[in-house]
Amino acid sequence: MSEELLVSKIENGTVIDHIPAGRALTVLRILGISGKEGLRVALVMNVESKKLGKKDIVKIEGRELTPEEVNIISAVAPTATINIIRNFAVVKKFKVTPPDVIRGRFKCKNPTCVTNAPREPVEPTFYLVRREPPLFICAYCGRYHELGDLL
Numbered sequence: 375m376s377e378e379l380l381v382s383k384i385e386n387g388t389v390i391d392h393i394p395a396g397r398a399l400t401v402l403r404i405l406g407i408s409g410k411e412g413l414r415v416a417l418v419m420n421v422e423s424k425k426l427g428k429k430d431i432v433k434i435e436g437r438e439l440t441p442e443e444v445n446i447i448s449a450v451a452p453t454a455t456i457n458i459i460r461n462f463a464v465v466k467k468f469k470v471t472p473p474d475v476i477r478g479r480f481k482c483k484n485p486t487c488v489t490n491a492p493r494e495p496v497e498p499t500f501y502l503v504r505r506e507p508p509l510f511i512c513a514y515c516g517r518y519h520e521l522g523d524l525l
């Protein structure tokens with residue numbers, strides 16, 4: 375069944391398309407969208423896709439997500455396309471890509487890293503050191519992390 379038969383087009387907001395089948399809920403969790411924000415969100419799971427066989431789609435009405443916000447989902451949805459919708463038209467389309475730097479979102483896995491010390495208010499920071507597959511290094515202790523380890 376086509377996605378159009380399941381959910382209609384949105385007027386303004388963001389459509390995350392070409393999510394690997396079955397990962398839409400994980401994408402929402404990573405984006406921190408729980409439903410409690412009051413945003414209208416539509417989820418389409420396991421619909422036909424020419425490129426992927428099957429895919430998931432997330433439609434968020436009334437909020438334009440920035441590349442910085444969505445690039446983090448590249449760990450679970452590297453194939454995702456982000457469409458910004460205004461007045462029912464796609465005005466921007468971009469593919470997710472691993473972020474060059476991630477600040478403040480995730481904890482370093484090294485228990486002795488200064489960012490994990492109880493009285494050190496240091497913001498965890500990770501730099502991208504390899505793009506394919508994405509690998510990050512902690513700016514403080516040098517521990518390497520795959521994006522999947524951080525999530």
Ligand code: CTP
Binds near residue numbers: 385391431459463
């Ligand atoms: N979409 C939507 N509401 C709109 C416009 C588009 O929900 N007002 C959705 C479409 O249903 C589709 C995605 O946004 O899932 C991208 O739309 P579009 O670029 O028109 O589709 P395609 O050309 O098929 O996209 P692509 O080339 O990225 O596969």
